Amino acid sequence: MTDISLLMPFAPHRPEQVLPYAALVQWTAAHRLWQGQAMLNEPFQDFTHAAACGFRVPTGTGVTLMPMRHPFQAALQARSLALSSGHSVVAGFGPGSVPLQNSLLGAPYASQLGAVREYVTVMRGLLEDGEVSHTGRYFTCHADLPPLPRPPVHIGLGVLRPRMARLAGEAADVAITWLTPAAYVRDVLVPALREGAEAAGRPVPRVSVMVPLALDAPGRDAVELAAISNTGHTMLAHYADMLGRSGIKVSPDDPQGNARALLDGGAFLYGGPDELGERLAEYTRAGADEIVLNVTGVHMRYGERASLSELENLLQAVGA
Structure with a gap:
């Protein structure tokens, strides 16, 4: 589970x-x-x-x-x-x-x-x-x-890219990802973790995925929340490289375009409770042992009461 x-x-x-x-x-x-x-x-x-x-x-x-x-x-x-x-x-x-x-x-x-x-x-x-x-x-x-x-x-x-994932498989207890779409975790990171663990003769590390997300609600702008939450990361070369490998193209000159790309590519999740519950379940099927709910965009736009309420609603949506 x-x-x-x-x-x-x-x-x-x-x-x-x-x-x-x-x-x-x-x-x-x-x-x-x-x-x-x-x-x-x-x-x-x-x-x-x-x-x-x-x-x-x-x-x-x-x-x-x-x-x-x-x-x-x-x-x-x-x-x-x-x-x-x-x-x-x-x-x-x-x-x-x-x-x-x-x-x-x-x-x-x-x-x-x-x-x-x-x-x-x-x-x-x-x-x-x-x-x-x-x-x-x-x-x-x-x-x-x-x-x-x-x-x-x-x-x-x-862990963002295959070589670090392989090293984590060899040496770490937990592989921690950030802004990584579920398909990328499944197809790139988990196989590299297994390869490293097998080479070292040790158990595959647990996979903890940090998932930025927000619930759909009246008056909210998904692109705005994605931009507030992740623009800083999309400007860093190692994140841009990881996102490119996952099929998400970002540019240091286009923060709004980057936010739309994160939404379209499944790196930032937005939707109703049922939709988000299903999209988070994709991470479980991808091999995640732990899903970490990241509502930074909601907090930065709407404040602490909103972020605490958001987390409570998300916990209900995933049955936690």
Whole structure:
């Protein structure tokens, strides 16, 4: 059975803003609360605050960015959150864009996949063995992280394209996708995950898909909501490449055209409850183990009450 989870639909600038969404997960059948990388408050801190306020729920970071923290700090933060919340944590990471790497590191990773592999190696050694001795091209860590009884920490990787999917199959516990149409997940990403897992002799990672969507309602403009939700992503080269592979052509010069293309190509879902329930079921048939409802467009256009109501209605639509 596919789990249904929720994404924080905005980057909070005060940790208490997380509480209504954590409460929604705690009080419904929603599986996990996710948050992407934020430049205001750190998601690990936001989730720990929610736990301290009594909203102890499974959490996921989808995805936080490797240039912002050493893998030792990443392992320590993820473990600390699991201890604080009393629930499992998906610690999802990705290398970020080349401009971000340039701005924080002085140069991009010479090999994106090589850097990710080293990052996961260090994290897994610390989280599973309690120690690691690794001298690599990108990361060095000779350190202990004494084991403590805690809920599991699952290492996730942001996955958009086949080579990263294969690496996730070899090394990660969870593959996290964003803006990926169901057919692309089925035909491109899941086969690559299986290939990597078979080569490494390990189980295929769980697949968690972040799906931007909105319910049809009077006065709403689907193109506007798709644009508000995803224009930033369509301007990034790695997202544009993934979308092109899925048959969706985007251009840095045409945000409105990009939004229409996302709607037409099934990367942004819009429709009534029954229609959205069926279109989300396509992700289950494609191999998704978890569907994460992303109502960022609704939140940014209509505010918090609307986004919370939207999530409640969507949970009902999918029977969660």
